[in-house]
Amino acid sequence: MAVTAQPLILDHAVVGVLDRLDEAAAVYRKLGFALTPRGYHTLGSINHLAVFGENYLELLGFPPDSNGKRADLWSYPTGLNGLAFRTADAASLQRELGEAGKPVTEWRDFSRPVDVGGTQKSASFRTFQIGKEAISNGRFFFCQHNTPDLVWQPRDQSHPNGVLDIVDIFIVSRAPQTLTELLGGFANTVAPEITRDGIAIHTGIVTLHILSEANATSRFGLAIPASFDGNERKVALGLKVRSLQVTADVLAQGGLSSRPFEGGLLVDADAANGVALWFKE
Template sequence: MSDAAIQPVLDHVVINVMGKLDEAAAQYSRLGFALTERGHHTLGSSNNLAIFGTNYLELLGYLPGRETMRADLWAHPAGLTGLVFKSVDADLVYATLKSRGVPVMEPMSFARPVALPTGAQDARFKVIRVGADMVRNGRTFFCHHDTPELVYRPDWQAHPNGVTDIVEFVIASYEPARTAAVYDEMFGPDLLVPVQGGVSFRAGAATVLVLEPAVVADRYAGAAPVSEDGSDRMVALTFKVASLATPRALFDAVGIAYRPYAGGIVVSHPDAANVALGFTSS
């Protein structure tokens, strides 16, 4: 059995905005992300996407009257709640994780219509979800794109803020090694690398960082790092840009505050649907 299907490569991230899709889409458009048209899943949720070179960002929520559909999603706190890896073979991912003793659900298929100049087509996916008990306040799963050409479209990959990819995904945890253990089980051994205040691992173009809350707050403009009960939270993203002058000029023009941080600038979580957003050119 090849392990090629379960390499840690970031596919997309999910920001849970619940019933505030319009508000979140307006926030992210103002931040310089060119969002796709609102999409509607066959399972009942709705989204807007920001597509980059090798990964993308999903604003996920529900329309009025649909809050009871996919109710398990809305039990998570508002903000970053999904760390999603690429799959090249859904059945192989499922079988491999099962063989490694990782609680995992069978592949599930769904779709959403995509509006194109030539007419609507269905983007089709399979997801393989890691057991809910393994990840606090969020989800980790694999996404298999049956129709990647309906997601990674060049005309959707140019953004006014200059973003080309997501390069960091940040989880705040008082016990980083414990939190990251599931990823070592999924992709290891020897996946995790010690860093100041926690651990990290590479995921394609991105690095996943599991850090102590104080380190997160210091680096990401006081990002709300943990839940009231002290449990883990997914809290911050960093994006690659060719030049920091591009997002700086945009934020200055529209009046969005930002601060310097290691390697770039950061917009605090109240300005971005409860997710701190870093921008780096390094």
């Protein structure tokens, strides 16, 4: 039964880099991503984005001299540690989910400056978390874009590696029911699908794959983080590309090794700041 008319749609995936944003950005440029200029949030965090057609990847960290700002980010491992889902109205969604018994935080507003043709404008957001105490090694949250045109700019959406969108997210979980309960009840979701590896939740163009440790190891081997504390860890992204040959050429030019994987190419988590990247057409 739906508890809200709002759909569950991935907005962006967060790759946490702690205080090593310079190093992470250099790696992702070698991987063929065209990154936006560094952003400075009013909350104290800093970022670069790889903006795609429907969603984006965010490298998120904080300055070495942050003096305790965004101290929450210190507690998460590097790698894929945040999934942001889109909402047109964070306040109403937060209220609806709370009334349905889902654990949500209060929403908060923040912004960052963006240069548009030499003019500085303010990209602003409203976010809240769901399952803060239940989720290990990161967070699930909802993001309202007040100024989406300042994020999805055509100049930023063409990548040398040909990536078009995030289409898969892989989560290793010891408590899959916790995740299915948190993410159930949205207007566009149906019953989770039981697959050969575990559970699949379809959210627009993106599929969330919830895998057991054994199934994840069987499928990905040593390409994903091998251990974690808590109930789950987000370990891999599936990325749709225009041409695998173009992707392979760009990875080779960047000096990064990849291997064939299920009709695509896989870059190990150790080479991509803690998250395995599966490039596929």
